[in-house]
Amino acid sequence: MFLIMTVTEKSEQLDFHQVTECENCGRVGAVEVFMIYRCFCLFFLPVWKFDRRYYAKMNCCGAAREIPRETGEAIRRGEEVFLDPAMFRNLPVSHYKECPVCGYRTEEDFDYCPKCGNPLTRG
Ligand SMILES: [Zn+2]
Ligand SMILES: [Zn+2]
Structure with a gap:
């Protein structure tokens, strides 16, 4: 029998x-x-989890930033943390479209939701 060891990168929402x-x-x-x-x-x-990094992301426009490790670990421990929204200033806006009905998001230029057929709105 073989031991199957793999290294994978994963992300987890806190x-x-x-x-x-x-x-x-x-x-x-x-x-x-x-x-x-x-x-x-x-x-x-x-x-074994290693090489942890933390990112904060605005769900309105997708602006994302790496945050300091200590801040991320504090959030993971459940501490009260306030992130300064100024850190998201002047970041690229992702031009996705979103379905108001089922929440499906895509960056493709679809006019209708491929999941439920409703018209998409620009995010
Ligand atoms: Zn935004
Ligand atoms: Zn939909």
Whole structure:
């Protein structure tokens, strides 16, 4: 029998809730925080996580930024953390379209949602 060890990169959304006026696109959006890490997996079960990095992303326009590791770990521990929305200033806006009915998002130039057929609105 072989031991199957693989290294994979994974991301995990952390439990973080902050709604703020976005300094990048001017709309009100929620800040989402992700942890990106690599892990050794044994039979697809993560056994060791390493190389953790943390990103914050505005869900309104997709502006994303790496945040300091200490901040990310504090969020992961469930501490009260406030992220300054000024860090999202002047970042590229992703031009996705979103389905108002099912929430499907795409960057393709579709006019109708491929999932439920409703007209897409520009995100
Ligand atoms: Zn925004
Ligand atoms: Zn849809």
